[in-house]
Amino acid sequence: AQSVTQPDIHITVSEGASLELRCNYSYGATPYLFWYVQSPGQGLQLLLKYFSGDTLVQGIKGFEAEFKRSQSSFNLRKPSVHWSDAAEYFCAVGAPSGNQFYFGTGTSLTVIP
């Protein structure tokens, strides 16, 4: 069955520190992978996506993610976190047909001064 696991429910980092949010997926075919961010009171915004090609993808707001097929992972990283990055982050895998997406339960990020 298709699923997405985000093992960290909540992460706290200091402003300026590096960040890595974990995402593991289970999918029977080539996955189409996404990271979304949901700020308080805001809708979900796409940070980055992986469809094929280079396994290291760059997104908006200085985020990047690396697809590792052998580990079924698509971890999100940022070298230096800003206070405005505090939000909920969701990893998702999409069916190639576009008809279904499977989201993880999210990781809540707190940034401390």
Place this chain on the structure above:
Amino acid sequence: GAGVSQSPSNKVTEKGKDVELRCDPISGHTALYWYRQSLGQGLEFLIYFQGNSAPDKSGLPSDRFSAERTGGSVSTLTIQRTQQEDSAVYLCASSLGGTVYEQYFGPGTRLTVT
């Protein structure tokens, strides 16, 4: 340009009543999705529309839930005989469709069933 809009933003209803939630997708987007986000949970896929094709209803949790999309644009999600467990944020998203394009999400409708 205009994004995905949803109305109402908040809805409080009594148990047993029917509710209708509306979604206006981005113009030109042929694919439309409904999700449910419960407290502390991820997004639960409900239903998918692509153009004039029959919708994928595989995520609807019960026959109390239904959705329609008129003219390939606006969509309405209807919940009949609401239950307290239906309380959640209902999110709508649209995409260019056809294959796996990124989705653009609306702000959601927060439904509270008392």
